[in-house]
Amino acid sequence: MALDDDMREALDMFITEARDLVQGLEEGLLELEDQPGGGETVNAVFRAAHTLKGSSGLFGLQHLVEFTHVVETVLGSVRDGVLDVTPGLVSALLPCTDHISAMIEGLAGGRLEPDAAQAADGARLLAGLEPYLADGSAMTAGPVVAAPDAPPPEMAWRLVLHFGEDCLRNGMDPLSFLRYLSTLGTVTGVVTVTDRLPEAADMDPESCYLSFEVDLVTAAPKTEIEAVFDFVREDSDIRITPAESQFDTYVRAIRAMPENDRIGDVLITSGAVTELEMAEALRIQQERVVREGNQPVPIGEILIEQGIVPRAIVDAALTRQRRTTETRSQDTRTIRIDAARLDKLIDLVGELVIAQSSTGIPNSAGPDTSSEAQGEVMRLVDEVRHSALSLRMVPIGTTLRRFERVVRDVCMELGKEVSLVITGGDAEMDKALVERISDPLLHLVRNSLDHGIEPAGERRKHGKAQQGTLRLNAYHDAGNIVIEVADDGRGLDRERILAKAIERELVAPGTTLTDSEVYNLIFEPGFSTAETVSNLSGRGVGMDVVKRNVTALRGSIEVETARGIGTTIRIRLPLTLAIIDGFLVGVGPSSFIVPLDRVTECVELPPGPLGRDCMNLRGEVLPFIRLRQIFGVPGQPARRQNVVIVEQSGQRTGLVVDSLLGELQTVIKPLGILFSRVKCISGSTILGNGEIALILDVGPLIAGHSDREQTRQAVPVG
Incomplete structure (x- = not known):
């Protein structure tokens, strides 16, 4: 069905409204689960489904009309008092809202008809609603169990198994692994590879030279196949990839997925890559960056290079990622205004x-x-x-309320009882910031639920209420917005974090660290203290991404914890990315702007500093940074220099400048791609006289200076 320009514009308006309706539908269902007797809420969710169905019909979107009609029918039974709200009913309806959302995003991407995978998913969800559509026979007041999901389809896999030479010495029998594979499915082919066999005279009877290529057809997920080889993985080369006959299946599944702008999530969700394989690829990527100092190699290339996934599937995931990025960039051009x-x-x-x-x-x-x-x-x-x-300012409450669904789903998976308390939803921030902070908050919420809040039995043992509490709070503070993720769980174990950091050589043994420095180690790439790896966390992937994303938004992140009482992670962000209140300083012919919310005071540089880079500030030793040296500004310093004292995460540092030029409101101009790797500058602005001033990024500037000082002090003299 082709659309003319007028129809396309009307469809865009429908998509915007439909997204709001689906969000309202999901929030209403979650509210009904907590308060089943809420009559107005029942009416609201029914109206949302009814409006979605009616508006879809105006555009001839029959697949959306038919699916939403069934959801509306079930909600109509609830509204009429024929069907009671139960956890089973809500569990059956919530995935339907996800499916409606996926169909709407498909419309935004230009797909006016569902593909085969999406249609099959819709049929499965409707089958789960059938017990609630019977003539009253299944509409009892007690819990109703939805129809079980259809069994997963069988998939074909190619396993390349190079067992390590010490496999036999370690008591492992390679043939037993092949026999066990037959219990997971059907082994359709085995090829013995003998290219590692030495000459007979050089053969060691205790060494293993066997390699196999196995074709397996099974309904088991890749993670289950991978687990078969846990005992030999460290000294063997085990590669499990989809068989060529399955490439099209994965490509179709990726194309039908909801929007996601991270290729790793796309590949993991499709089942082509496991979280363990992705964590290993991220580790290899990080090691190369540290060793070679170049731009990171794309994670897709590493997965292909390591033989984890074929190029055809990575290309499909990249296409999905690009389409998502384009769609989101278009979405940010539209905003509802009061x-x-x-x-x-x-x-x-x-x-x-x-x-x-x-x-x-x-x-x-x-x-x-x-x-x-x-x-x-x-x-x-x-x-x-x-x-x-x-x-551009919108309330953050809408974003925070989306986590009600996340908390519900994660708690059901973990078997925990957690109540979510949201405060400060009226606090406003830039719409662009709201969209970009959602993913970091998701990581923090899931981490608190999995690691922070204890299971009910452990909480009772320590005299706590069986139900844990997760709090999301937002408030304005000194020109910033602060978002807190707080739980009443077990808190962070300082000694355990420090021991793990020493084990991973992030910290030298015997180093004295403050509590803040120890707790900030959880944001190091690959860092995890989890004893077991779960579907949610434990692989050391996520918290480093949180810090990187927050820093990219000119924000900071702080950790406050008490053992046995709980943990609060506090994100501090500017209200907008478009404009800041700044303090203009001069260094020779150059001008710099320091964000005003970081400035605490200005003093004159004393004639006799205590040392090379520190001074006496009312009895306190204050380290300082000479901006002239950092940025290589030519010329001699002024006879009377000044120090702008800034504070970052509780640490005070001075910036030595030639002149203080006063406060001004600054419109931020982003740096070009040529300067994308500059770490101490967050942007630029044009002054009233037409000159350009660079905006300092205080956090990386102070951190980089501290690292240089530690390196300088570690170098032996003489």
């Missing part, structure tokens, strides 16, 4: 035009009146700027 805010902006522009015209009319009253008119223009310009920026 009409009152838009009216205020229009009024201000009108006043500005009147004030501007008055400055150009000669006035017999003299220059004072002209100066007053110019002052009025400047005031209105400032108000227009603030009003325009406020159009």
Whole structure:
């Protein structure tokens, strides 16, 4: 079905509204599960499904109409009092909202009809709703068990098994692994590879030279096949890849997946790659960056190089990733605006035009009146700027409420009881920030549920309530927005974290670290203290991504924990990425801007510093950084230099500059791709005289200086 321009524009409006309706439908179902008697909530979710169905019909989206009609019918039975709300009913309906959302995102991507995989998924979900559609026979007040899912389809796999030479010495029999594979499915072919066999005279009877290529057809997931070889994995080369006959199946599954802009998540969700394989690929990528110092090799190339997944499947995942990125970049161009805010902006522009015209009319009253008119223009310009920026501000509560579903699903998987408490949902921040902070928050929430909050039995043993509490809180603080993820769980184990860091050679034995430095080790790549690996965490993948993403948003992250009481992770972000309040400083002919929320005070550099890079500040030793040296600014320093004292994560540091030029509100201009690897600069701006000033990124600047100082002190003298 082809759409003309007018129809396409109308469909775009429908997609925007449909996303809101699906979100309201999901939130309403979660609320109903907590409060089954909520009559208004029942009416709201029914109206959402009804509106979705009706609007879909206007565009001839029959697949969406038919699926939503069944959901609406079930909700109608709930509204009429024929069907009670039970955990089973909510568990059957929530995946339906995911499916509707996937169909809507398919429309956004230009797919007006579902593909085979999506249609099969829809049929499976509708089968789960059948018990609730019977003529009252299944609509009892007690718990209703949904129809079981259809058995997973059988898949063909190619296993390349190079057993290590010490396999026999370690008591392992390679043939027993092949025999066990036949219990998982059907072994359709085995080829013995003898290219490692030495000459008879050189053969060691205790060494294993066997290799096999095995074709296996099984319904077991890749993780289960992988687990067969856990005992020989360390000294053997085990590669499990989809058979060529299955390439099309994986490609179709990837194309039908919901949006995801991370290729790793796409490959893991499709089943082509396990989390263990992805963690190993990430480790190899990180080692290469440290060893070679180059840009990271794309993770897809490493997976192909290691023989973990074929190129055809990686290419399909890359295509899915690019399409998602393009769709999201288009979505960020559209934002819903409160009409009152838009009216205020229009009024201000009108006043500005009147004030501007008055400055150009000669006035017999003299220059004072002209100066007053110019002052009025400047005031209105400032108000227009603030009003325009406020159009981008949205409440963060919508994002935080999405985690109700995450908490419910994770708790069901882990068998834990956790209540989610959300406060501060009215706090506003830039829409671009809201979208980009969702993934880091997801990692933190899942980590708190899996590692932080204990199982019910352990909580009772320590005198705690059986039900744990996870709190999401947002509030404004000194020109920033702070988002807290707090749990009342077991807290972080300082000694265990430190021991693990020493074991991984992140910290030298005997090093004295503050509590803050120890707890920040959890954000190191690949770091994990989990004793067991679960579907949620334990592989050391995630927390480093959280810190990297928060830092990229000019934010900081802090950890506050108490053993046995709980942990609070606090993310501090600027309210907007478009404009900041800055403090302008001069270093020779160059100008720099320090974010004003990081500045605590300014003092004159004393003539006799305590040492090379520190000074006495009212009895306190204050380290400082000479911006002239860091950025290689030519010329001699000023006779009287100043120190701008900044604070980052509780650490105070001075920035030595030639001159203090005052506060100003700065419109941030992003740096070009040529400067993408510059770590101490977050952007630039154009000053009133037309010159360019660089905006300092205080966090990396201080961290980089500390690393250089430690390296300098570690070098032996003489």
